[in-house]
Amino acid sequence: MEIEINGRRFTSETRFAFDLKPVLKNPEELEENFPAYEMFRDVYFSEEDRELILNKRLRYDYTFTNPGKIGDEFIKTFGHYHPEIGDGITYPEIYEIIEGRAIFVLQKHGESFGEIEDVVIVYAEEGDKIIIPPNYGHVMINPTDNMIKTANWVCRDFSSIYDPYKQMRGGVYYYTINGWVKNERYNAPEPKFVKPKAPKEFKGSMYDLIKTDRLDFLVDPTQNMDLFEEVFEEIDHDLVK
Numbered sequence: 001m002e003i004e005i006n007g008r009r010f011t012s013e014t015r016f017a018f019d020l021k022p023v024l025k026n027p028e029e030l031e032e033n034f035p036a037y038e039m040f041r042d043v044y045f046s047e048e049d050r051e052l053i054l055n056k057r058l059r060y061d062y063t064f065t066n067p068g069k070i071g072d073e074f075i076k077t078f079g080h081y082h083p084e085i086g087d088g089i090t091y092p093e094i095y096e097i098i099e100g101r102a103i104f105v106l107q108k109h110g111e112s113f114g115e116i117e118d119v120v121i122v123y124a125e126e127g128d129k130i131i132i133p134p135n136y137g138h139v140m141i142n143p144t145d146n147m148i149k150t151a152n153w154v155c156r157d158f159s160s161i162y163d164p165y166k167q168m169r170g171g172v173y174y175y176t177i178n179g180w181v182k183n184e185r186y187n188a189p190e191p192k193f194v195k196p197k198a199p200k201e202f203k204g205s206m207y208d209l210i211k212t213d214r215l216d217f218l219v220d221p222t223q224n225m226d227l228f229e230e231v232f233e234e235i236d237h238d239l240v241k
């Protein structure tokens with residue numbers, strides 16, 4: 001797929017349903033291949049911005065996630081962790097929902113990939129900004145009949161880590177037409193159900209945050225670990241559709 005921004009064309013990398021086989025609840029139910037989501041990595045609006053983005057060691061991506069199901073499971077991203085910066089702390093990330101409604105499953109592993117210390121299920125709406133704290137892996141699910149469009153800022157110095165999700169066949173929970181199904185390969189506590197509560201300094205245009213120092217935490221989260229204390233607000237799970 002291609003998008004045009006200010007006369008520049010950006011081409012996506014497509015993840016197909018077959019690419020998701022290693023992380024599906026029921027891979028055997030996948031018969032026909034189709035595009036699951038489009039990733040436009042390293043987008044910029046002007047050459048001047050491009051220089052700023054490179055200097056700040058950041059990357060701006062769009063992800064367009066199609067609606068659909070594989071068996072009874074809703075379409076989702078593959079899922080990944082980020083590497084360590086040092087001292088056992090991994091790179092965080094910030095997402096924005098540009099269009100649609102999404103669910104993120106965040107998980108933090110302990111000694112082994114299968115030992116989960118914390119699970120946070122984030123129900124996000126259009127306009128929400130979602131901060132993925134250090135040390136959490138993340139999967140984004142499309143629980144709707146419409147495409148989800150998201151943007152994200154992330155440090156550009158690393159590659160995502162997919163092996164834990166491959167080894168465990170996906171994240172700690174699958175989202176299905178019958179609701180949440182635990183992936184029994186994991187030992188994990190009960191999930192917390194939350195909505196995003198990004199601090200007020202992140203209000204406004206996601207892209208324009210590059211013109212401020214507010215994204216510095218993506219490259220060095222250790223300078224402001226308090227930021228991650230209040231990025232979610234617990235919700236009553238019964239209220240969640």
Ligand SMILES: O=P(O)(O)OC[C@H]1O[C@](O)(CO)[C@@H](O)[C@@H]1O
Pocket residue numbers: 015038039040041061062063077078079080093152154160
């Ligand atoms: O890398 P995955 O798990 O396929 O997830 C897709 C999205 O995650 C990002 O890598 C950001 O974390 C985006 O660039 C990409 O569109």
